Amino acid sequence: MTTATASSRSTIQQFDRYVIPNYGRYPISLVRGEGSFVWDAEGNRYLDLFPGWGCNILGYSPPRVVKAIQEQAAKLIHVPNTWYMEPQGQFAEALCTRGFGKAFFCNSGAEAVEGAIKLARLHTPEKKYKIITFENGFHGRTFAAVTATAQPKYHDGLGPLVAGFQYAPTNDLGAVRALVDDETCAILIEPVQGEGGVNLPDDGFLQGLRDIADEHSLLLIFDEVQTGMGRTGTWFGYQQWDVQPDIMTLAKGLAGGVAAGAIIATDAVSPSLRPGMHASTFGGNPLACAAGVATVETIEQDGLLENCRQMSDLFRSIFESLQAELPIIEEVRVKGLMVGVDLTIPATPAVGKCMERGLLINATHDTVVRLLPPLNVTAEQVGEGCDIIADVLREMAEEAT
Numbered sequence: 302m303t304t305a306t307a308s309s310r311s312t313i314q315q316f317d318r319y320v321i322p323n324y325g326r327y328p329i330s331l332v333r334g335e336g337s338f339v340w341d342a343e344g345n346r347y348l349d350l351f352p353g354w355g356c357n358i359l360g361y362s363p364p365r366v367v368k369a370i371q372e373q374a375a376k377l378i379h380v381p382n383t384w385y386m387e388p389q390g391q392f393a394e395a396l397c398t399r400g401f402g403k404a405f406f407c408n409s410g411a412e413a414v415e416g417a418i419k420l421a422r423l424h425t426p427e428k429k430y431k432i433i434t435f436e437n438g439f440h441g442r443t444f445a446a447v448t449a450t451a452q453p454k455y456h457d458g459l460g461p462l463v464a465g466f467q468y469a470p471t472n473d474l475g476a477v478r479a480l481v482d483d484e485t486c487a488i489l490i491e492p493v494q495g496e497g498g499v500n501l502p503d504d505g506f507l508q509g510l511r512d513i514a515d516e517h518s519l520l521l522i523f524d525e526v527q528t529g530m531g532r533t534g535t536w537f538g539y540q541q542w543d544v545q546p547d548i549m550t551l552a553k554g555l556a557g558g559v560a561a562g563a564i565i566a567t568d569a570v571s572p573s574l575r576p577g578m579h580a581s582t583f584g585g586n587p588l589a590c591a592a593g594v595a596t597v598e599t600i601e602q603d604g605l606l607e608n609c610r611q612m613s614d615l616f617r618s619i620f621e622s623l624q625a626e627l628p629i630i631e632e633v634r635v636k637g638l639m640v641g642v643d644l645t646i647p648a649t650p651a652v653g654k655c656m657e658r659g660l661l662i663n664a665t666h667d668t669v670v671r672l673l674p675p676l677n678v679t680a681e682q683v684g685e686g687c688d689i690i691a692d693v694l695r696e697m698a699e700e701a702t
């Protein structure tokens with residue numbers, strides 16, 4: 302195991318000099334991880350219930366993925382998409398046989414969303430270009446993806462944005478219907494909003510969108526960058542509601558922490574991504590695809606969809622009983638291992654307080670404590686993490702009165 306030679310302090314100094322400071326960072330340099338645990342340069346250990354912002358779907362350095370990367374790296378790291386390559390075919394098969402259709406590979410979530418938007422415009426008649434997206438959604442930072450993201454805070458100073466995006470409130474089918482016109486080509490939505498605060502769709506809402514799409518010949522695109530790869534307890538989020546999208550986007554946990562993104566499109570839609578109309582130099586490279594295949598195998602062979610559902614129930618019952626005790630907890634929202642605890646007060650202080658106690662979590666949408674634990678999190682780790690969060694929230698409740 303490698304030990305760090307640099308202290309957090311010296312790494313921070315290097316960043317200050319050479320790295321563009323566009324991120325708010327915690328003053329800690331992380332050097333290695335294993336499962337749900339990660340260590341900093343000073344040797345402190347943290348239990349991480351938000352590993353890799355959801356990308357580390359199997360926790361840190363999952364053994365099968367490490368082995369697959371090592372073996373693939375020694376054989377072939379990269380070849381361009383002018384050639385066939387085994388890992389890309391295997392990964393596409395692994396995904397599509399658990400989902401649907403055919404795959405196109407890229408390297409990130411925003412890139413997958415961009416590709417899905419291009420595909421939707423290419424597939425529908427020339428005059429149709431408008432895409433309906435939703436308030437509090439999040440689709441990434443490239444120009445079309447950030448325009449698809451409704452919140453003005455992501456747009457400040459960037460204009461003019463990409464033409465043709467319209468925003469609807471979630472769970473309001475009437476509002477969506479009112480926006481559809483002859484120029485609408487698609488509806489784009491996250492089955493569960495992640496960055497927006499772990500917001501679940503009402504019963505029938507996603508099916509209602511499917512119906513609207515069918516009535517008006519629109520494509521239904523699910524952004525499953527966060528909900529895919531078993532995160533909700535099924536391979537993909539759409540399977541929770543049994544609503545079939547025409548296109549879905551994947552990234553984050555797709556390749557067990559290696560940068561990878563994908564579009565999955567139905568056989569009816571996928572031919573519209575014609576040769577010459579879209580491409581990605583690194584997309585579907587052998588290294589990322591080998592990691593992706595190992596990720597799928599690990600989820601399957603270790604029964605992690607079942608573990609996800611069990612740990613989900615455990616989180617729900619723990620936080621619902623805490624809610625009964627603490628009035629600062631407004632709502633508990635859980636789908637698989639997407640966990641949101643919505644507070645009546647700002648959630649950000651909870652992050653620092655948990656970190657001091659050796660637990661890593663996230664706060665989003667001002668008031669929501671959010672967890673995206675790996676699918677292999679254990680009941681013991683859930684218990685340990687929730688005990689710390691409970692202590693911290695009790696302290697915050699005390700301070701708030």
Ligand SMILES: *Cc1c(COP(=O)(O)O)cnc(C)c1O
Nearest residue numbers: 409410411439440441495526527
């Ligand atoms: C994180 C996220 C994205 C953006 O992914 P990047 O890899 O950061 O570009 C897009 N959509 C959803 C739903 C996300 O959670």
